Amino acid sequence: MPEVLMCETNVSEGRRTEVVEALVEAVRSVPGVRVADWSADADHNRAVITYLGEPDRVLEAAKALAEAALEAIDMREHEGEHPRQGALDVVPFIPIRDVTTERAVEIARSFGAWLGGRGVPVYYYEDAATRPERKSLPKIRKGQYEALEEKLEDPAWAPDEGPAEFNPKAGATVTGARFPLIAFNVNLRTDDVEIAQTIARAVRHINGGYKAVRGMGFALEERGMVQVSMNLVNYTETPIHRVLETVRSEAARYGVAVAGTELIGPVPLGALEEVVKFYLQVHDFTTEQVVETALLA
Numbered sequence: 001m002p003e004v005l006m007c008e009t010n011v012s013e014g015r016r017t018e019v020v021e022a023l024v025e026a027v028r029s030v031p032g033v034r035v036a037d038w039s040a041d042a043d044h045n046r047a048v049i050t051y052l053g054e055p056d057r058v059l060e061a062a063k064a065l066a067e068a069a070l071e072a073i074d075m076r077e078h079e080g081e082h083p084r085q086g087a088l089d090v091v092p093f094i095p096i097r098d099v100t101t102e103r104a105v106e107i108a109r110s111f112g113a114w115l116g117g118r119g120v121p122v123y124y125y126e127d128a129a130t131r132p133e134r135k136s137l138p139k140i141r142k143g144q145y146e147a148l149e150e151k152l153e154d155p156a157w158a159p160d161e162g163p164a165e166f167n168p169k170a171g172a173t174v175t176g177a178r179f180p181l182i183a184f185n186v187n188l189r190t191d192d193v194e195i196a197q198t199i200a201r202a203v204r205h206i207n208g209g210y211k212a213v214r215g216m217g218f219a220l221e222e223r224g225m226v227q228v229s230m231n232l233v234n235y236t237e238t239p240i241h242r243v244l245e246t247v248r249s250e251a252a253r254y255g256v257a258v259a260g261t262e263l264i265g266p267v268p269l270g271a272l273e274e275v276v277k278f279y280l281q282v283h284d285f286t287t288e289q290v291v292e293t294a295l296l297a
Contacts, residue, residue, distance in 0.1 A: 002054050002098075003054050003055055003097060003098045003099045003103075004052055004053065004054070004096040004097040004098070004099065005052065005053070005054070005055040005058045005093055005094070005095060005096060005099045005103075005104060005107065006036070006050065006051070006052040006058070006093070006094040006095075006096045006180075006266075007050070007051055007052070007058050007061070007062050007091065007092065007093050007094070008048055008049075008050045008092055008094065008181075008265055009048070009049045009050075009051075009062065009065055009088070009090070009091050010046060010047070010048050010089045010090040010091075011023060011046070011047050011048075011049070011065075011069050011073065011087065011088055011089060012045065012046060012073055012075065012078050012080070012084045012086065012087050012088075012089050012171075013040070013045065013046070013047055013069075013072070013073050013078075013087075014040040014041045014042055014043075014044055014045045014046045014047050014080065015040075015042045015045055017040065019072045019073070020038070020040045020047045020049075022068055022072065023047070023049060023065050023068050023069055023072075024038050024049055026061075026064040026065050026067070026068040027049060027051045027061045027064060027065050029064060030053075030057060030060050030061040030064055031057070032053045032054060032057040033051050033052070033053040033057050033058060033060075033061040034051060034052055034053060035049065035050070035051045036050045036051060036052055036265075036266045037049075037050045037265050037266050038050065039264055039265065041082075042222060043080070043081050043218065043219075043220045043221060043222060043223075043227075044080050044081050044082035044218070044229075045078065045079060045080025045081070045082070046080060046082045046084065046089075048183070048264055048265050049065065050265045050266055052096060055099060055103060055104075055107050056107075058093070058107070059107050059110060059111055062091055062093075062111050063111065063114060065088075066088050066091070066111075066115060066118075066173075069087055069088045070087055070088060070118070070120070070169075070170050073087035073088075074087070074169050075087050075145050075168065075169060075170065075171040076168055076169065078145070081218040081219070082218075082229070083138070083141055083144055083216070084141070084144060084145060084171075085140075085141045085144055085145050085148055085171050085172050085173075085174065086120070086145065086170055086171030086172045086173045086174075087169070087170050087171055088115070088120070088170070088173045089171075089173065089174070090137065090173070090174045090175070091108075091111060091173060091174070091175040092108075092126070092175065092176055092177065092178050092181070093105075093107050093108045093111075093175070093176070093177045093178075094177070094178060094179070094180050094181075095177070096180075101127050101177055104127070104128075104177035105127055105128045105176070105177045107177070108124065108128045108175050108176050108177045109124065109128060111175055112124060112128075112160060112161045112173075112175045113161050115161065115162065115173055115175070116159065116160075116161025116162030116163075117161075117162070118162075119162060119163060119167060119170070120162050120167055120170045120171075120172065120173055121148075121152060121159035121161075121162045121163060121164065121165070121167065121172040121173070122159055122160055122161035122162045122172065122173050122174075122175060123140045123159055123160055123172065123173070123174045123175075124160045124161075124174075124175060124176050125137050125140055125174050125175070125176040125178075126176040126177060126178035127176060127177040127178060128175070128176035128177050129176065130160050134160075137174060138206075138214060140174050141174065145171045148166060148171055148172055149166040152164050152165065152166050152172075159172065178233075179233065179234055180235075180268045181231055181232065181233050182231070182232040182235055182240065182263065182267055182268075182271055183229075183230075183231055183232075183263070183264035183265055184230050184231075184232055184240060184243065184244075184261065184262070184263055184264075185227050185228065185229045185230065185261060185262040185264065186227065186228045186230075186244060186247045186248075186258055186261050186262075187220065187223070187225050187226070187227050187258070187259040187260050187261065187262070188225060188226050188227070188228065188251055188256050188257070188258060188259060189225060189256060189257045189258075189259045190225065190226055190254070190256045191219070191224055191225065191226060192226065192254075192256075193217055193218065193219040193226050194217075195217070195226060195251070195254050195256060196217030196218065196219075196226035196227060196228050197216070197217030198217070198250075199217065199228050199247055199250045199251060200215035200216050200217040200228050200229075200230070201215075202246070202250050203215055203228070203230065203243060203246050203247060203250075204230070209246075210237075210238040210242070210243065210246075211234075211237055211238060212232055212233045212234040212235070212237040212238040213230055213231070213232055213233070213238055213243060214230060214231045214233065215228055215229065215230040215231070216228075216229050216230075217229070225259055228247055230243065232271075235268065235270070235271040235274070236270075239271065239274040239275070239278075240271055240272075240274065240275050241274060241275050241278040241279065244258075244261065269287045269290070269293070270287060272287075273285060273286060273287050
């Protein structure tokens with residue numbers, strides 16, 4: 001069976017549907033690459049496009065998407081709830097089948113060198129990081145786009161690729177290789193954003209919460225609710241159900257109910273195995289019991 005590499009490209013555009021659809025079509029134009037999922041959020045003003053295929057094909061698709069995004073998105077006009085630093089904000093490459101981490105890092109750095117050659121400052125993160133302080137995406141993106149011009153004047157923040165010069169339209173891009181991440185959001189039936197922010201602090205690692213959780217609280221203006229938006233960076237360490245039940249418990253302190261949840265992008269089957277075990281109390285359940293698992297073997 002062929003090697004499979006996945007890329008979950010995050011772009012700073014979630015309101016102009018025609019632009020996001022054009023980016024998806026740019027990926028689909030590359031033979032041998034499959035779009036697994038895409039979604040756009042107006043409040044976050046962000047889209048995530050997930051695609052997979054053989055490593056070299058995925059690299060070409062990432063370049064095609066980048067070309068389209070850099071042409072269509074102008075960071076000088078961007079506003080949204082989600083932290084961001086560039087038009088083509090984050091481009092992670094994720095090993096799925098018969099692809100080593102080293103190979104994923106090689107692809108990420110090939111992409112970064114290409115993008116840097118187009119005048120975009122590029123930072124490597126996670127397994128592709130060139131120094132310990134750049135492993136974390138939040139640390140690289142601190143201050144967001146608005147702080148980027150001053151940041152690039154500091155030699156300590158010289159980009160790994162591309163010019164150490166502010167690109168007003170494109171901003172900067174972060175790329176690398178990482179473990180499959182789960183983007184998981186919990187929407188709450190309140191318009192008090194402080195409640196969401198307090199709960200985010202309770203569950204995220206940086207404030208003493210779960211080791212594998214990053215989180216922020218946002219207002220969903222168009223829906224009249226708030227959201228605890230999280231990245232579960234390792235579902236084997238912190239499973240989905242544990243995070244949801246903690247958010248539910250914390251929200252109950254304020255008399256607030258969970259309105260619903262969102263999974264952004266594809267989810268590893270192994271992560272859902274724990275959800276089934278917990279909520280159905282089928283403690284010996286395995287993904288081998290799923291019919292489609294046998295069909296794909």
